Amino acid sequence: MHSPCSMRPAHGGKCTLILEFGGLCAPAGKHGAMSYGWLIRRSALAIDSGWACLPAGHGNSSCLAEYLGLIEGLQAVIQLREPGERLTVRSDARLVIKQVAGVWLGVSPGLWRGYRQARELVRRLFPVTFVLVAHEHNAAADALARAAYHDVLEAERRSRAGEVRLERLGDTRYRANGKYDLDSATGACTCPDYLNLCRRFHARCKHLFALEGHTLDE
Numbered sequence: 594m595h596s597p598c599s600m601r602p603a604h605g606g607k608c609t610l611i612l613e614f615g616g617l618c619a620p621a622g623k624h625g626a627m628s629y630g631w632l633i634r635r636s637a638l639a640i641d642s643g644w645a646c647l648p649a650g651h652g653n654s655s656c657l658a659e660y661l662g663l664i665e666g667l668q669a670v671i672q673l674r675e676p677g678e679r680l681t682v683r684s685d686a687r688l689v690i691k692q693v694a695g696v697w698l699g700v701s702p703g704l705w706r707g708y709r710q711a712r713e714l715v716r717r718l719f720p721v722t723f724v725l726v727a728h729e730h731n732a733a734a735d736a737l738a739r740a741a742y743h744d745v746l747e748a749e750r751r752s753r754a755g756e757v758r759l760e761r762l763g764d765t766r767y768r769a770n771g772k773y774d775l776d777s778a779t780g781a782c783t784c785p786d787y788l789n790l791c792r793r794f795h796a797r798c799k800h801l802f803a804l805e806g807h808t809l810d811e
C-alpha cells in the first residue's frame with residue numbers, strides 16, 4: 594500500500610499534484626454554450642474532478658471556458674494540497690497556459706476577469722509549473738468537458754421531442770416534420786442541428802429522440 598506521496602520524483606523533491614483542464618464553446622466557437630472539465634492527480638491517481646456546462650451567451654468563447662475550468666480546478670487544489678506539495682498545471686489550452694504563465698502578456702477584455710482570478714489563485718499556490726501538452730494528452734479533461742456538453746445538449750433536445758411529427762418511409766427510414774430524414778438503424782438525421790452540432794458530441798437531435806419514443810411504442 595502506497596501512501597499518497599510514496600512516488601517521489603527522482604530529484605528527491607516533494608510529491609506533485611497535477612491539475613489538468615480543458616474547455617469548449619459550441620456551436621461555432623463564439624457565443625455558444627460553454628463547458629469545461631478538470632481533474633487533479635496525485636501520483637498518477639485521479640483524486641478529484643469537476644465539470645460544468647453554461648448556457649449560450651454573448652462573450653462566451655472556448656478560451657473563457659478553459660479559464661473557468663482552470664479557476665475551478667485551482668480552487669479545488671487549494672483544498673487538497675498537502676504542505677510542501679508541488680503543483681503542475683497541464684493543458685492543451687495554449688492561450689490560457691501562455692497567459693497565466695506570463696509568457697503572453699496581452700489579454701483581451703473578454704478574458705480579463707478570468708485571467709485576473711486565475712493569476713490570483715496561482716499567486717496563492719506559488720510555485721506552479723505550467724506545461725502545454727498536445728491535444729491527445731489532454732484527453733481526460735477534454736472528455737469531462739465534452740460529457741458535460743453532451744448531457745446538456747441531449748436534455749434540451751429530449752424536451753423538444755414532442756414537437757416532432759414522424760412518417761415512416763420504409764424499413765428503418767422515417768421523415769420528420771416533412772423535412773428531415775432519419776434512420777433508426779444508423780441513428781443519423783439530416784437536420785442542421787444534428788449535422789452541425791449533435792453529431793460532433795455523439796448526441797441525439799429532437800427528431801432522433803422522437804424516433805426512439807416512436808419505435809418503442811410500436
Ligand SMILES: [Zn+2]
Pocket residue numbers: 773782783784786787798799800801
Ligand atoms: Zn434531426
